[in-house]
Amino acid sequence: MTHRAGKGTGREPVGKKTPDNKAAVGDTGSGAEAEAVSVLKRELQEKITSLTEANRQLKRKIFDLYTIFEISRNFNAVLDYHQLLDTFMYTSLAQVGASKAAVYLERGRRDGVFLVAKHKGSGDFPADEAAFNSGTVLVDYLTRLNRPALTGDLMGEIANEVERGILEKFHPGLVVPLIFRSRLGGLLLISEKISNREFSMDDIEFLSILGNKISVAIENTRLYEAENRASQQLRAAQEQLVHSERLAALGEMSAKVAHEINNPLGIIKNYILLIRKAAGENEETVGYAEILSQEIERIARIVKELLDFHRPKGIEFQKVDVALILNDVLLLMERQMENKRIRLDRRYEPDCPKVEGSPESLKQVFLNIVINAFDVMSTGGTLGISVSCDEDEVVIRFNDTGPGIPPEIIPRIFEPFFTTKEPGKGTGLGLSVCYGIIRQHDGSITYRNTDDGGCFEVRLPAVRAVG
Ligand SMILES: Nc1ncnc2c1ncn2[C@@H]1O[C@H](COP(=O)(O)OP(=O)(O)O)[C@@H](O)[C@H]1O
Ligand SMILES: [Mg+2]
Structure with a gap:
């Protein structure tokens, strides 16, 4: 009125x-x-x-602050990386009302390559392999800016071709740098609003604060995961230690038993000879003596292998070329290789250093591994043998195309007497002998299943070139 x-x-x-x-x-x-x-x-x-x-x-x-508060509380509680990214993206999309978004992060090692870690929403997205790289004008600019920028402002001069390609898919939109301790940890790309309105200062402010919060949270989950990995490795190393100790103890015990068996074995052999003589023309008794003799031979073989496992210290060590030893072993197996239709794929890296070792013992190791591989490739296959040099080790790998080993029994294959072969076929000593020998060489022998079979890896310390 x-x-x-x-x-x-x-x-x-x-x-x-x-x-x-x-x-x-x-x-x-x-x-x-x-x-x-x-x-x-x-x-x-x-x-x-x-x-x-x-x-x-x-x-x-x-409302924004409350949302940020709630979310960052949530962020800090979430230790799962993917869940964290999901929450971050859904919140960003919902809050500014955009149709799609993507987060670019460095993978694993911090190599400065930012690849898409997650995208959400509808529409066209850049190819997965398109990446932002640290050190480009755009990345440096966004790191310094430490605030969201409009795609339109970046696509002209600042972005390079690849970056422009990515930005185009979100244009007109925003790029939010995710900065942690003045280092770029990632980028959030967010497309135009569904309403077609321009981004408001509030939107930008919101994304800016949220971006900072998520960077800290991402860093936390990374640390958490790294810590988890480290403790897992530690556990594995401890298990390995216990395992090696057990194997060593088992080996020592077997060797002692073998030693004890050796003496009576010699006496039994002599008595068999006497029985034979005494039997004269009695065929039945001669037959029994023959069987006895065969079985005794079998025991003697096992005993010998057991003793190999725990050779007296001080076997002759010299500088040896692993490739030459491998070739000797393969020469022995040539005939079998043909019969079993096994293809050999040799890859020796040139100029590998020598190792300090006993040629005879190493030959035995390689032979055992190759024989095992032949045993599992009964219908043919490929045996890949490679020699390469790591920093201070020579690495020999034997890849077979056999069936591999069920994971639950892998930890047992180096134990003495562990075999999956039928009685009479395997003694279960081959790998334990290998293990003992490689240990004497200060090396390691491990097994892992591969995509198409199995791989034994032997590592031996390389002899340093003098000077
Ligand atoms: N290349 C291989 N592929 C699959 N299994 C293998 C391979 N090498 C060894 N094994 C497994 O490890 C077990 C132990 O091997 P080893 O100690 O040489 O004893 P043996 O050959 O007398 O059985 C074998 O019985 C077999 O189950
Ligand atoms: Mg064997």
């Missing part, structure tokens, strides 16, 4: 007062007075509008 009364009433006679309330006070007075009142009113109206707007913004800020 006051409003209506005020409009165009500037010419009303001076002094005519409205009997009404105080709010209508401006409706009375002279023309100038009325004019002033109307100006005041307009100003008041503007103030109200701007206050309403400020209030609205404040409410949104509070």
Whole structure:
């Protein structure tokens, strides 16, 4: 009512007062007075509008801050990397009302290559292999800027061709650098709003704060995962230690038993000879003596292998070329290789250093491994043998295309007497002998299943070139 009364009433006679309330006070007075009142009113109206707007913004800020608060509390509690990224992206998309987004992060090692870690929403996305690389103008710029930037501002001069290709898929949109301790940890790319409106300062502010929070959280999950990996490795190393100790103890015990068996074995052999002699023409007794003799031979073989496992210290060590020893072994196996239709694939890295070792013992190791491989490739296959040099080790790998080994029995294959072969076929000593010998050489022997078979890996310390 006051409003209506005020409009165009500037010419009303001076002094005519409205009997009404105080709010209508401006409706009375002279023309100038009325004019002033109307100006005041307009100003008041503007103030109200701007206050309403400020209030609205404040409410949104509070809401944003509350969301950020809630999310970062959630971020800090989440230790799973993927779950963290999911939450981050859904929140970003929902909050600014955009249709799609992608997060680019460094994988595994920090090699400065930022590949897409996750994308969400609908539409066209860049190819998975398209990456941002640290050190480019764009990446340096965003790191320094440490705030979201519009794709449009980056696509001109700043981005290189690959980067432009990625940005185009989100244009017109925003790029949010995820900075942790002044280092770029990743990038969030977010496309235009579904409403087609421009991004507001609030959107940018929100994403900027959220980006900072997520960088810290990502770093936390990374640390957590790294710690997990480290403790897993430690556990594996401990298990390996216990395992080697057990094997060593087993080997020692077997060798002692073998030693004890050796003496009576010699006596038994002599008595068999005597029995044979005494049997004269009695074929039945001669036959029994023959069987006895064969079985005794078998025992003697096992005993010999057991003794090999624990050779007296001080076997002759010399500088040896592993490749030459391998070739000797393979020469022995040539005939069998043909018969079993096994293809040989030799790859020796040239100029590998020599190793300090006993040629005879190493020959025995390689022979055992090759024979095992032949045994599992009964219907043919490929035996790949490679020699390469690591920093201070010579690495020999034997890859077969056999069936591999069930994971649950892999830990047992180096134990003495462990065999999966039929009785009479295997003694289960081959690999334990290998293990003992390689240990004497300060090396390691391990097995792992591969995509198409199995792989034994022998590592021996390389002899350093003098000078
Ligand atoms: N290349 C291989 N592929 C699959 N299994 C293997 C291979 N080499 C060894 N093995 C497994 O390890 C066991 C132990 O081998 P080893 O100690 O040489 O004894 P043996 O050959 O007398 O059985 C074998 O019985 C077999 O189960
Ligand atoms: Mg064997």
